[in-house]
Amino acid sequence: AAARKAAATQKLAAAFPFNANKPNEIGEQKPKAGVHAPLPDPSVGASTLMEGNSTGKPQLEAARIDAEGAVLTTNFGAPVADNQNSLKAGLRGPTLLEDFILREKITHFDHERIPERIVHARGSGAHGYFECYDSLARFTRAEFLSAKGKRTPVFVRFSTVAGERGSTDTPRDVRGFATKFYTGEGNFDIVGNNIPVFFIQDAMKFPDLVHAVKPEPHNGMPQAASAHDTFWDFVSLMPETTHMLMWVMSDRALPRSLKTMQGFGVHTFRFVNAKDESRFVKFHWNPVAGTHSLDWDECIKISGADSDFHRRDLWESIEAGVFPEWELGVQVFTEAQAEKYSFDVLDATKIVPEELVPVVPVGRMVLDRNPDNFFAETEQVAFGVQNLVPGIDFSNDPLLAGRIHSYFDTQLSRLGGPNFHEIPINAPVAPANNNQRDGIHRHAVNRGRVAYEPNSLGGGCPFQAGAAGFRSFPQPMEGDKVRGKPERFADHYSQATLFWNSQTEYEKAHIVRAFRFELTKVTVPAIRERTLSMLRNVTDELAGQVAEGLGMALPRAMPKLVASVKVEVQESPALSLTARPGNGDLRGRHVAILVAPGVDAKSVKATTTALQKEGVVVHTLAARLGDVAGKGGTITPDGTLETMPSVLHDGVVVPDGEEGADELGSLGQALEFLKDQYRHAKPILMLGAGRAVLEEAGIPVDDDTDWAIASQAASFIDALRKHRHWDRQIDPPPI
Numbered sequence: 001a002a003a004r005k006a007a008a009t010q011k012l013a014a015a016f017p018f019n020a021n022k023p024n025e026i027g028e029q030k031p032k033a034g035v036h037a038p039l040p041d042p043s044v045g046a047s048t049l050m051e052g053n054s055t056g057k058p059q060l061e062a063a064r065i066d067a068e069g070a071v072l073t074t075n076f077g078a079p080v081a082d083n084q085n086s087l088k089a090g091l092r093g094p095t096l097l098e099d100f101i102l103r104e105k106i107t108h109f110d111h112e113r114i115p116e117r118i119v120h121a122r123g124s125g126a127h128g129y130f131e132c133y134d135s136l137a138r139f140t141r142a143e144f145l146s147a148k149g150k151r152t153p154v155f156v157r158f159s160t161v162a163g164e165r166g167s168t169d170t171p172r173d174v175r176g177f178a179t180k181f182y183t184g185e186g187n188f189d190i191v192g193n194n195i196p197v198f199f200i201q202d203a204m205k206f207p208d209l210v211h212a213v214k215p216e217p218h219n220g221m222p223q224a225a226s227a228h229d230t231f232w233d234f235v236s237l238m239p240e241t242t243h244m245l246m247w248v249m250s251d252r253a254l255p256r257s258l259k260t261m262q263g264f265g266v267h268t269f270r271f272v273n274a275k276d277e278s279r280f281v282k283f284h285w286n287p288v289a290g291t292h293s294l295d296w297d298e299c300i301k302i303s304g305a306d307s308d309f310h311r312r313d314l315w316e317s318i319e320a321g322v323f324p325e326w327e328l329g330v331q332v333f334t335e336a337q338a339e340k341y342s343f344d345v346l347d348a349t350k351i352v353p354e355e356l357v358p359v360v361p362v363g364r365m366v367l368d369r370n371p372d373n374f375f376a377e378t379e380q381v382a383f384g385v386q387n388l389v390p391g392i393d394f395s396n397d398p399l400l401a402g403r404i405h406s407y408f409d410t411q412l413s414r415l416g417g418p419n420f421h422e423i424p425i426n427a428p429v430a431p432a433n434n435n436q437r438d439g440i441h442r443h444a445v446n447r448g449r450v451a452y453e454p455n456s457l458g459g460g461c462p463f464q465a466g467a468a469g470f471r472s473f474p475q476p477m478e479g480d481k482v483r484g485k486p487e488r489f490a491d492h493y494s495q496a497t498l499f500w501n502s503q504t505e506y507e508k509a510h511i512v513r514a515f516r517f518e519l520t521k522v523t524v525p526a527i528r529e530r531t532l533s534m535l536r537n538v539t540d541e542l543a544g545q546v547a548e549g550l551g552m553a554l555p556r557a558m559p560k561l562v563a564s565v566k567v568e569v570q571e572s573p574a575l576s577l578t579a580r581p582g583n584g585d586l587r588g589r590h591v592a593i594l595v596a597p598g599v600d601a602k603s604v605k606a607t608t609t610a611l612q613k614e615g616v617v618v619h620t621l622a623a624r625l626g627d628v629a630g631k632g633g634t635i636t637p638d639g640t641l642e643t644m645p646s647v648l649h650d651g652v653v654v655p656d657g658e659e660g661a662d663e664l665g666s667l668g669q670a671l672e673f674l675k676d677q678y679r680h681a682k683p684i685l686m687l688g689a690g691r692a693v694l695e696e697a698g699i700p701v702d703d704d705t706d707w708a709i710a711s712q713a714a715s716f717i718d719a720l721r722k723h724r725h726w727d728r729q730i731d732p733p734p735i
């Protein structure tokens with residue numbers, strides 16, 4: 001029997017080649033016979049085999065279950081003979097209460113859902129590793145930053161904030177960027193966002209902020225959107241939100257892909273070294289692929305075409321071996337330095353401009369493995385800013401203070417009790433030993449009679465780590481117990497102006513459009529007016545254009561708490577998305593080739609080959625599936641114009657061939673495709689007679705300043721590397 005099984009396995013493996021990027025799976029997602037195979041090549045899926053993993057086993061290995069070759073059982077292991085029919089008294093008779101198999105199955109089903117996260121409910125995750133560039137012992141005694149080349153497994157979850165669990169991936173929203181490092185000294189989480197500042201300065205206001213942005217409580221609308229009255233009512237009454245609003249109305253809130261956005265720890269944290277010296281630190285994740293965004297009109301359309309757009313992109317990238325990668329950078333500065341700044345580094349609505357403190361790269365993170373099970377990993381993962389390791393500590397940021405409480409607390413109801421740290425995705429790889437016991441769903445079988453400390457009966461174990469353990473930085477304290485804010489928290493506008501001044505023309509235009517869109521959706525004119533009066537304190541250049549877009553006169557500027565502040569930096573190029581064009585890697589990007597009877601098959605083939613050489617995913621698209629008779633050959637389309645619309649592609653090719661061009665020119669969906677590509681500033685390649693289709697769509701093909709309309713494959717590929725030709729856009733769009 002064993003030989004027969006081995007032969008069958010071999011046959012299966014031959015029929016479905018191994019997925020090289022996930023060796024424990026076979027092509028077409030068919031599970032391999034037997035248990036998950038140990039990963040053969042440590043450079044692939046390496047995150048499971050990291051040092052610091054004291055169990056010696058790949059992380060999560062103990063929890064993995066594969067049913068290949070297994071018999072169906074109840075949850076308690078009894079083999080189930082019939083999974084089709086409930087137990088009845090006679091074939092047409094009533095179902096019996098005795099049917100424990102039916103009742104177990106239905107009962108489990110009835111309780112399958114857990115509460116979604118109160119914020120950041122919609123998210124996607126992946127495993128990977130962090131690799132330290134060099135020892136940072138000078139600044140911190142954190143073990144994962146202690147040696148060149150040291151690798152630490154990580155799990156990252158990206159999220160939107162306002163939408164519910166099943167909401168679209170492309171609303172205008174902040175993105176969560178939460179990283180769990182499974183270090184040799186316990187889990188360290190950077191629970192950050194893709195924007196380096198936050199809306200509010202004090203955790204006291206967090207429930208208000210979230211209530212304002214979430215669907216309005218009387219009618220449950222709108223889903224995953226800030227463009228509604230309650231949000232703008234709140235923020236326009238809270239001028240401290242101004243700086244964050246600038247970021248959220250910019251293209252930062254519309255990432256092209258999760259792998260093309262930055263991440264930030266937002267708050268000021270502390271590094272503490274072995275000599276107990278402390279410096280402040282801010283964390284930055286910088287994407288190797290650069291920072292790139294979508295167009296707002298495109299985001300709306302993607303929501304319909306593929307609401308899993310970002311989740312799919314992350315999943316497919318990793319499956320295809322295109323591993324998203326970021327550099328971790330740190331801004332390290334002393335308390336004495338911070339004292340001199342015009343802003344307070346404890347205020348989460350402020351950045352520390354890179355001109356004041358440079359961002360130093362200290363390591364890289366590679367995401368190289370998709371989760372095995374969405375619920376078990378991505379849904380049950382519990383991040384928390386309270387997960388610190390020796391060498392890293394909090395600052396007194398009052399927003400951070402609330403978070404230290406909130407993240408642990410929220411898991412108690414979301415994950416159902418105090419043992420959520422035992423859920424495999426949350427469990428540290430470092431050993432966890434203490435005298436905490438029992439509670440609902442306890443997994444650990446703690447041995448021995450001792451569950452207290454000090455003890456002699458257990459040999460004094462587990463014993464205190466002393467100097468090697470986590471010790472809070474002994475920051476001297478002073479002052480009265482008060483409810484209030486430090487003076488430097490009062491300037492709400494200087495850095496909003498800094499952000500505006502640091503944007504390119506196209507970015508400014510997009511910010512104006514975003515404010516106009518959101519405020520047009522607001523129904524109460526007084527809220528629009530109040531927002532405008534707030535924006536006047538940023539710059540009249542912005543406020544004026546938004547007012548014009550709303551058909552309103554500029555109101556008086558909102559009174560300020562502080563008249564004017566002498567700022568250190570007027571403009572910071574790093575704040576523009578264009579500061580990080582990335583490495584121009586085209587692997588995993590999507591390009592469509594439009595085909596119809598009569599297109600030149602040779603030009604389709606040659607372009608496909610040239611693009612595939614760059615790792616581009618090429619889709620030939622026709623009006624219907626089924627072979628298309630091209631000039632000089634048959635083309636088998638990969639998809640149709642109705643199922644794979646323009647917004648799912650980074651560029652488009654219109655092949656040569658006069659008859660084909662005539663056909664395409666008569667297809668409304670093909671013309672619409674091209675118009676959208678043009679409007680969303682994407683590269684277009686027109687080959688020979690294909691030019692006529694663009695003309696039919698009304699696209700100005702002879703604009704020689706438009707580098708992203710190409711007639712040669714090579715210049716098209718060049719344009720793809722640069723992503724978008726934003727300067728092409730006219731508001732409102734004539735095309």
Ligand code: HDD
Pocket residue numbers: 117118119120123157158159175176177178191192193197198202203206265266267348381382383399400402403406407408410411
């Ligand atoms: Fe938060 C989730 C990021 C302020 C309370 N937050 C959550 C997640 C991210 C952030 C990325 C999702 C984690 C995951 O993927 O599971 N939050 C931030 C950032 C903030 C911030 C960057 C400001 C700098 N958050 C903030 C405050 C509070 C919370 C001020 C409360 C006082 N956040 C939560 C929470 C969540 C959460 C309610 C919901 C689910 C969870 O924690 O695990 O506790």
